[in-house]
Amino acid sequence: MGSLDHVDLELLNALTEDHRATVVALADRLGMSRNTVQARMAKLERSGVFLSYERAIAPRELGFPIEAMISVTVQQADLPRITEALARLPEVVQVHGLSGPVDLLVRTAARDTRHLFDVDARILAIEGVERTETSLVMGEVIGYRVRPLLEEARQEG
Structure with a gap:
């Protein structure tokens, strides 16, 4: 499963549900402190988990x-x-x-x-x-997604 633990996976899952969620909103949703979420997000960013913060523009x-x-x-x-x-x-x-x-x-x-x-x-x-x-390209049939992979990783962990 790599270096991601259960908390990381829950945080990433919450982000796939609401990619614009603030640190405070994520903390409330996951029942964690804002500092814990912020530290986890920084760790995930440093490890290269996030591909881009660029908005996808049509x-x-x-x-x-x-x-x-x-x-x-x-x-x-x-x-x-x-x-x-x-x-x-x-x-x-x-x-x-x-x-x-x-x-x-x-x-x-x-x-x-x-x-x-x-x-x-x-x-x-x-x-x-x-x-x-x-x-x-005639149309996008399945867009970029990682949620099924997150679900798989959560089940294995």
Whole structure:
């Protein structure tokens, strides 16, 4: 189960239910002191449990309604430089490194299909990129979630 104990798991579960909860609200809900909750939150933050405090903003609300996943095959030796080049493209919202025949999965946002074609061309133009394959996102079926994992961890603990 890693280094998380029962109290940590309860705190994380409470945060999945109300991600905007204050330390005081979490303390009240869990029957703990504010200082205990604050100390636990600081420990969890230092240990890297929290991925980001950035608010997830819908690209469509910024004028980018087209979302696509671009599978990218690269020359392995160029991967760090390619990753840096991808980070400079504003339409690239997320990149995952993969094992298997595809090296990178690039999540992109675009204004329209012509813009998406342009984004794909800019990715292909990066030296060391060998091939791309683009798939339009039709809709999110299961969003990012950790609650089922928390439930599993709580049962094991």
